[in-house]
Amino acid sequence: MAQKNKPAKLNTPIGIAKFPKINEADTRFDDMGVYSTQLLLPKNDPKTDELIQRLKDIYEEFRKELPAPKNKKEPESYGWVEDLDKDGNETDYIAFKFKAKAKYVDEKGNVKELPAPKVFDAKLKPIPADIQIWGGSAIKVNFSPIPYFQGKNCGVTLRLNAVQVIELNTNNGDSAESYGFTETDGYSGGNSDGAQDFDMREEDTIDF
Known part of the structure; x- marks a missing residue:
C-alpha cells in the first residue's frame, strides 16, 4: 500500500553499532546489496521507550488506512x-x-x-568512505x-538515511580478549586503539 505522505525522518538517541555495513553494501543475502546496521539501546530507558512508542504510533496511523480485515x-x-548474545x-x-x-531495478529493467x-x-563533518565503522562504535x-x-x-521497516559517529571503534573485534588472553605483568608496547568507554545514559534527545 502506497503512502500518501512522505515518510518522516527521525534521529535515534546515541547507541552502540552492531554488525554495521555502512561503508560498503552487504551482498551475502541480496545480490543488489544492502547497507545496514543494528543499534543497541538500553532496555527500560525513557528514550528507548519513547522511540518504541513512536514506531508503534506510526503503524497505528497506517493501520487506520488499511481496509478490513487487514x-x-x-x-x-x-x-x-x-x-x-552469542x-x-x-x-x-x-x-x-x-x-x-x-541498487534497484527501474521500470525499463x-x-x-x-x-x-x-x-x-x-562535529558534523563528513567522514571519508575509507574510514571503516566497526561494531562497538557509539x-x-x-x-x-x-x-x-x-x-x-x-x-x-526502518530505512537507513545517515549516521553520526560519536565515538569510533577502530578495533574489528580481533582483539587479545577475543583469543582468551587476560592482562598480566610484563612487556607493554602495543597500541590501545579500541573504543573509549561510553555512557549509554548520557543526556541526549530524540529529534522527532
Missing part, C-alpha cells in the same frame, strides 16, 4: 528485536534494525545505484520509518 492484523515487527540469551539492550538498498548512507562525525542514526503490508506480512 487493519485487524497485528504487525510482525516494529523494526526492533530483543538483543541476544549463546542466544537476552541482553540488557533492544536492537533496532536499519537498512537501505544499494535497468539496474540503478542508490547513494550510500551519509556518515558524519561528532552512533546516532537518522532513519525513515516505513509501515508496510505485503502479502501476509505487516509492520514497520
